[in-house]
Amino acid sequence: MSQDFSRRDFLKVSSAVGVGLVISVALPYKERLVAAGVENSFEPNVWIKISPDNKVVITLAKSEMGQGVKTSLPMIVAEELDVDLQKINILQADAHTNNYGSMMTVGSRSVRGGAWLRLREAGATAREMLVSAAAKRWGVRPESCRTENGSVFHDSSKRSLTYGTLTVDAATFKVPKKPQLKDPSQFRYIGKSTVLIDTPEKVSGKTIYGIDVRLPSMLYATVVHPPVFGASVKSFNDREAKKVPGVKKVFKVSLGLAVVAKNTWSAFKGAKALEIKWDNGNFNMDSNDISKSFQDLARKKGVVAREDGDVEKAMKKAKKHMEAIYEVPYLAHATMEPMNCTAHVLKDYCELWAPTQNPQGAQRKAMQLTGFSKDKVKVHVTQLGCGLGRRSRSDFIQDSVEIAMNVDVPVKLIWTREEDMQHDFYRPSTYNLIEAGLDEAGKPLAWNHRVVASPLRGGSANTLDRSAVDGASNLPYDIPNIYVDYCRSDLAVPVGYWRSVGPSQNTFITESFIDEIAYAAEKDPFEYRKKLLKNHPRLLNVLELAAEKSGWGKKLLAGHTMGIAVVEDKGSACAQVAEISIEQSQVQIHRIVCALDCGQVIHPGIVESQTVGSVVFGLTAALYGEINIKEGRVVQSNFHDYPLLGIHEMPDVEVYLVDSNDEPGGAGEPAVPPVAPAVTNAIFAATGKRIRSLPIKSKDLKV
Amino acid sequence: MPKFTLRINKKTHRINIDADTPLLWVLRDELGYTGTKYGCGRGFCGACTIHVDGEATRSCMTAVDNVDGAEITTIEGLSIDNSHPIQKSWISEEVPQCGYCQPGQIMTAAALLDRNADPDDEDIDSAMKMNLCRCGTYDRIRKAIHLAAKEQK
Numbered sequence: 001m002s003q004d005f006s007r008r009d010f011l012k013v014s015s016a017v018g019v020g021l022v023i024s025v026a027l028p029y030k031e032r033l034v035a036a037g038v039e040n041s042f043e044p045n046v047w048i049k050i051s052p053d054n055k056v057v058i059t060l061a062k063s064e065m066g067q068g069v070k071t072s073l074p075m076i077v078a079e080e081l082d083v084d085l086q087k088i089n090i091l092q093a094d095a096h097t098n099n100y101g102s103m104m105t106v107g108s109r110s111v112r113g114g115a116w117l118r119l120r121e122a123g124a125t126a127r128e129m130l131v132s133a134a135a136k137r138w139g140v141r142p143e144s145c146r147t148e149n150g151s152v153f154h155d156s157s158k159r160s161l162t163y164g165t166l167t168v169d170a171a172t173f174k175v176p177k178k179p180q181l182k183d184p185s186q187f188r189y190i191g192k193s194t195v196l197i198d199t200p201e202k203v204s205g206k207t208i209y210g211i212d213v214r215l216p217s218m219l220y221a222t223v224v225h226p227p228v229f230g231a232s233v234k235s236f237n238d239r240e241a242k243k244v245p246g247v248k249k250v251f252k253v254s255l256g257l258a259v260v261a262k263n264t265w266s267a268f269k270g271a272k273a274l275e276i277k278w279d280n281g282n283f284n285m286d287s288n289d290i291s292k293s294f295q296d297l298a299r300k301k302g303v304v305a306r307e308d309g310d311v312e313k314a315m316k317k318a319k320k321h322m323e324a325i326y327e328v329p330y331l332a333h334a335t336m337e338p339m340n341c342t343a344h345v346l347k348d349y350c351e352l353w354a355p356t357q358n359p360q361g362a363q364r365k366a367m368q369l370t371g372f373s374k375d376k377v378k379v380h381v382t383q384l385g386c387g388l389g390r391r392s393r394s395d396f397i398q399d400s401v402e403i404a405m406n407v408d409v410p411v412k413l414i415w416t417r418e419e420d421m422q423h424d425f426y427r428p429s430t431y432n433l434i435e436a437g438l439d440e441a442g443k444p445l446a447w448n449h450r451v452v453a454s455p456l457r458g459g460s461a462n463t464l465d466r467s468a469v470d471g472a473s474n475l476p477y478d479i480p481n482i483y484v485d486y487c488r489s490d491l492a493v494p495v496g497y498w499r500s501v502g503p504s505q506n507t508f509i510t511e512s513f514i515d516e517i518a519y520a521a522e523k524d525p526f527e528y529r530k531k532l533l534k535n536h537p538r539l540l541n542v543l544e545l546a547a548e549k550s551g552w553g554k555k556l557l558a559g560h561t562m563g564i565a566v567v568e569d570k571g572s573a574c575a576q577v578a579e580i581s582i583e584q585s586q587v588q589i590h591r592i593v594c595a596l597d598c599g600q601v602i603h604p605g606i607v608e609s610q611t612v613g614s615v616v617f618g619l620t621a622a623l624y625g626e627i628n629i630k631e632g633r634v635v636q637s638n639f640h641d642y643p644l645l646g647i648h649e650m651p652d653v654e655v656y657l658v659d660s661n662d663e664p665g666g667a668g669e670p671a672v673p674p675v676a677p678a679v680t681n682a683i684f685a686a687t688g689k690r691i692r693s694l695p696i697k698s699k700d701l702k703v
Numbered sequence: 704m705p706k707f708t709l710r711i712n713k714k715t716h717r718i719n720i721d722a723d724t725p726l727l728w729v730l731r732d733e734l735g736y737t738g739t740k741y742g743c744g745r746g747f748c749g750a751c752t753i754h755v756d757g758e759a760t761r762s763c764m765t766a767v768d769n770v771d772g773a774e775i776t777t778i779e780g781l782s783i784d785n786s787h788p789i790q791k792s793w794i795s796e797e798v799p800q801c802g803y804c805q806p807g808q809i810m811t812a813a814a815l816l817d818r819n820a821d822p823d824d825e826d827i828d829s830a831m832k833m834n835l836c837r838c839g840t841y842d843r844i845r846k847a848i849h850l851a852a853k854e855q856k
Contacts (some may be wrong), residue, residue, distance in 0.1 A: 066801030066838045195797075202802030203793045204785050205738020205778030209803060212737035220732065245704065245721055263732040264741070265724045336742050336750060336803040336837045385740070385803030386837050417743045605797055609843070613800055616839025639747035639835060647841040648828035 048077060048126050054150060054164035056083050061093040061100035062110045063357050064198065065384035065391070066613075067668045068606035069110045071197045073119060075602055076111070079189045080123030080182060082147040083163070090197065095359035095379040103381075105357045106392050106497060108570040108666025111602060116664045124179035126170075133169035134161045184600070184661045193605035198383075210355030210382045213342040215410040219248060222267040222414055223399045224274060225256035225423045228632040229492035230281040233257055240273040250274065253402040255395060260407055264414055271416070283492035283632040287429075290629060291327065294431030294452040294489060302450055302485035303464045305473035309481035314446035318437025322520055326434060326509040327693040330627040331427035331498055332634075332642055337385020338420040339396035342412040343404035345370060350377045350401065355384040357391040365394040369401045388617075389497035393425050421642060422634040425496025426627055428453045428468065432509050442521025444532070446481040451506070454495045455488055463488070470502025471673060475510055476539055476568055477532040493629060499617055500672035503569045507673035508622075508680070508694060511565035515681045516690060525681065526552050526564050538597050539566055541658060542575040545595035549656055550577035557581075560590065563681025565674035570666030572598040573658075576615070578678035582686050585698040589619060589651040589679060597658035598665040604657060611655045611671040618675025620645040626695050707771045711736065712780025726770055727751045727762040730777060738778035738806045742835070749834035752807035753777050759814035759830075778806035781813060789813045792851035800838035808834050812848050821852050 049057040058077050064070040070090060078085045093100050109115070127147055134152035135142040138159060146153050153160045184191070201207045226232060236257055238250040246266030250259050257274060261267035285293070315321065342353040343366070350370050356362045359379045366377045384391055400413040415423070430453040437446040449472050455465035464486055466473075473484045498504060518528035526547050533540045543566045547553075552562060559581040566575040579591040592615050601607050624643045628635040636642040680691040683701065691700050704719040711734065718733055725744075730736040730753070739762055742750030746764040753762045754776040781787045785794060789812050799805045808831070815822055815830040822830070827848050836844070 066799070068800075196799075198802075199794055199797055199799055200785055202799040202805055203790045203809065205806045207802055208737070209740075211741065212731075214735060214737070263724075263728055265721075265728040265732070268744075334837060336740075336748065336801070336835070338741070384801060386801045388837070414741070417745075609797070609800055609838075609840070612842055613839035616841065617837075638745055639743050640745070644835045644837060645839070645841075646832040646835065647844060648832040650841040650845075653842060 048081065048122060050126070050163050050167055052164045052167055054162050055089060056081070056087065056150065056163070057089045057091050059091045059093050059100075061103045063103070063105040063359070063381055063384055063387065063391070065105070065357065065387035067110070067610060068196065068603060069105070071194070072602045072606055073110060074197070075189045075194065076116065076119040077123040079187060080120045081127050083150045085189055085194060087150070092381055094381065095363040096377075097375050103359045104361070104392065105387065106389060107501075108669045111664045112571050112666050116600070120181050121179055124181050125176055128176045128179045129170040129173045130163050130166050132173045133166040137161070137169065190602055191600070191604070193603055196606070207383050209337050209385045210342070210353060211337055211340045211385070211414060213353040213382060213412060215342065215344065217409040218342070219260050219262060219407060219409055219411045220264045220267050220414065221258055221260045221403045221411050222264070222271050222416060223253060223256045223258050223403075223419065224271050224276065225419060226278050227422065228278065228280045228283060229494065230283045231278045232281070234277040234279040236277065237275040240275070241270040244270045244273055249407065251406055253399055255399055258399070258403045260403060260411060267414075268416060280632065281492075285491070285632060286630050287329075287628045290429060290491065290493070291431060293491075297487040297489055298431055298433050298450055298452050300487065302487035303462055304483075304485050305464055305469040306482055306484040311446045311448050311481045311483040314481035315435070315437040315448070318445050319440045320438040320442070320520065321435065322438070322516060323433070323435035324513060324516065324690075324692055326432040326512065328430050328505040328508060329625065329694060330429040330493065330629070331621055331625045332421055332424045332627050332636070333388040333390035333498060334421065334639075334642060334644065335386035335388055335390055338417055339390075339415040340413055341397050341400035342410060343400040344410035345401065345404040348372065348376060350404075352379045352397065352400065353382055354379055354397060355382050355391060356394070356397065357384070357387045357389070358394065361392070361394045362397040365397045366401045369398065370405065388499045389501070390424060392497060395423070418637045421637050425494045427498030427504060428456070428495040430468070430505050434509060434513050436513065436517050438517065438521060442523060444477070444479045444517055447475065447479045447483070449475075449484045449510070450487060451484070452487040452489055454491055454493065456495060456497060456501070461488060467497070467502045469506070471506030471567065471569065472502070472510060474568065476536050477514065477529070478535055479532070492632070499614070500569060500669035503567055503673035504621070507565065507567045507569075508676040511567070511674065511677035512680055512690065512692070515563070515677070515684065519684070524553070529564070529566060538573040539568055539575070542566065542573045542595040542597050545656055545658065546575035546577045546593050549595065549654060550579065550591070550593035552577060561682050561685035563678045563683070563685060565677035565681060567670065567673045569670040569673055571663070572596060572665030572667065572670040574670040574674055576671070576674040576678040578675070578682045580679060580682040580686065582683070582701050585701045587623070587679065587683060587696060587701055589649070591652045591654070592675065592678065593654045593656070594671055595656045595658065596671060597660060598667045598670065599660050599662040600664045601657055602664065607657060607667045608655050610668045612653045614669065614671035615653050615675055616645055616650070618672045619651075619679070622676035622679050622694055622696055624695055705768065707767055709767070709770065709775060710773065711775045712777060720767060722766065722768040724767045725763050726753070726765045726767050726775070729767050730762060736777045736779055740803055740806060742804065742807075747833070747835070748804070749811060750804045750807040752810040752834065754810060754814060757814065757817060759811045778810060781809065787813060788851040788855045789816060789847070792847040792854065796843045796847040796850060798840050798843040798847050800840055804834065804836045808836065808844055812844070812851070815848070816851060816855065820855060822848060
């Protein structure tokens with residue numbers, strides 16, 4: 001469905017008496033969703049609807065999962081439209097027949113990647129047409145008018161008209177090809193923190209997440225999936241399950257066994273009482289076997305991801321050689337709201353209520369399963385209790401629709417936490433061979449990095465999985481000879497997009513190894529990086545900012561050390577300094593200083609909370625995150641063996657945002673990657689021991 | 704099926720349900736108090752925290768027959784208009800991101816303030832450390848609790 005229309009093709013205006021001015025701006029697909037691997041998508045649409053009663057409705061075609069799009073995206077439109085942000089109404093878009101472009105909410109792409117400009121143009125276009133309508137009515141030049149808070153003013157004659165009175169007239173004007181956008185100095189909302197539109201309902205408990213959907217006559221369901229990846233149900237006995245009061249039905253679905261009951265607890269109890277014989281297929285590996293299989297794959301050359309200069313030749317010239325092996329584990333998303341979806345399948349119509357990052361993917365899945373056409377499948381998007389990439393997949397949608405096809409009332413499917421943890425699409429485990437050659441002054445001449453990982457995007461043996469090498473192939477340092485290749489591993493363990501994707505693992509490796517090199521060259525790790533980033537002013541700037549604000553190089557409390565790391569991710573630059581100490585073989589994280597340049601900031605409060613949240617997310621992974629595989633199944637099952645950072649472990653996190661009017665970059669992900677290496681580099685400074693696999697183990701911390 | 708009398712948010716509900724049913728599912732599925740969330744089902748995460756006779760309690764681990772006649776408060780009953788000091792400070796500090804764990808955080812924090820009008824950081828840590836937040840809102844939670852304590856004085 002990928003098409004590249006010019007913007008003009010998409011601007012359409014319609015008006016009907018009493019309905020008002022409806023300007024739709026379908027936002028064209030612009031570039032591949034590099035980070036998130038979403039192919040052939042459109043950028044999001046936005047609809048502005050102004051009614052004669054001055055009601056302004058802005059449609060939100062992205063999923064709200066805590067990243068603040070429900071406030072930040074309407075802010076952009078309201079800014080250029082010149083309406084009161086506190087008075088607009090927000091409509092969450094359904095995936096149905098309307099064309100909103102891609103509603104996929106991934107890759108920190110709700111604002112960046114052109115959406116920013118097009119949302120502004122959507123607002124400015126409407127504003128210009130409203131001004132033209134007022135000017136015509138008054139017989140004055142449009143340039144002599146101004147707008148504010150949903151009204152057009154002609155100051156010299158002291159006249160004004162509200163937008164609502166101009167809706168029908170405005171629709172008769174031509175759509176301006178290039179609407180005048182505000183100069184950043186004129187911004188009223190953008191760059192300033194305003195009250196988040198949805199905070200009060202979240203605090204009152206009234207927000208409806210997917211799991212909270214309630215429909216008349218609704219039943220409840222859960223699914224037991226085969227514990228071993230690639231396995232299936234051979235046979236089952238539901239005698240005991242059916243004895244559980246409230247259990248109505250037990251049946252096979254494509255991905256497992258479904259239990260339908262009159263409430264969630266009965267469904268869970270029924271599921272526990274099932275006797276199931278599994279056909280376990282042929283996958284029975286342990287984590288160690290997987291690591292060994294990666295090691296074997298790493299012996300052969302992979303698909304080239306980057307080739308600058310001649311690494312082999314440069315290595316020969318080098319005075320010093322270094323090499324290391326780095327590994328990272330599988331990681332679960334562990335969103336606080338487990339996977340769930342509510343579906344109602346009628347004879348010729350299907351409706352879903354889904355906490356999904358991919359409403360159109362959910363719609364397509366339901367169309368496939370029911371055989372219904374697009375207009376017969378409607379997906380309502382609820383609030384998401386975290387997304388983190390997990391909810392871009394439609395496996396839980398499939399469960400839900402298949403169940404609803406077997407029941408004649410609406411059914412709410414809820415996975416248990418255990419099912420959620422053991423049937424995720426995990427952040428890939430990877431194995432990395434990395435080497436460098438330095439000259440006599442300690443400058444790197446050559447860098448060679450081989451990434452072994454399962455692909456996030458399918459493809460064939462010779463396909464480069466760009467997500468797997470993101471953060472490795474775009475190493476920012478000025479090194480004349482760089483070679484990065486990718487070896488593909490095909491395993492039954494499902495892998496997927498996990499907040500910040502490739503850089504979440506590769507930055508740990510590259511930023512640790514550059515630290516190794518700096519120490520080998522007997523240089524300060526901050527100064528060493530600085531020299532190699534001379535041609536990258538944005539990265540250099542955040543690196544220097546983080547160093548300055550952290551007091552890098554100054555005297556620290558006894559036992560405290562610092563580590564630094566920097567990354568370019570999702571169009572933003574982020575540097576972090578971690579201050580730690582080791583106490584009784586435990587790492588204490590005292591402080592994380594984070595400098596972020598994400599271009600023009602829309603809402604500083606949201607960016608700050610996203611950045612702190614990213615640090616917590618990255619720390620949780622560095623300290624605890626590990627999904628182990630044993631005999632083909634996931635060992636961990638709940639938060640006791642897949643722990644999350646708690647409030648008592650929360651370090652002081654300082655966030656410094658670079659003041660910028662540049663094109664916005666991503667804000668929800670770029671602060672994830674630098675956390676782990678900043679911490680492990682600080683651990684090296686304390687112990688002299690280099691941590692080359694995550695999570696950090698206490699045995700790695702003994703001095 | 705056994706009958707229970709539940710006092711929830713100052714209202715009396717009579718229901719027939721299996722005695723081992725966790726209060727969480729009674730609240731959510733039978734009575735429609737969906738502000739109380741399911742996170743782990745085993746008392747690890749705190750998303751299901753409510754008050755039973757004023758004490759912060761994990762509703763996923765509390766069988767309905769243990770609370771027959773007890774005074775239960777859910778997030779919906781903490782106040783009807785976000786006027787509880789903790790809710791006010793949660794709004795002014797903009798604590799929630801996705802918000803899913805926040806009813807549990809708020810109920811735990813409200814119970815803390817009830818028994819300790821001026822908690823220090825250590826008190827906050829020990830009361831709140833079993834309430835997990837995947838979005839990482841902990842620093843704002845801490846600020847909001849301090850703010851609520853200050854405002855309450």
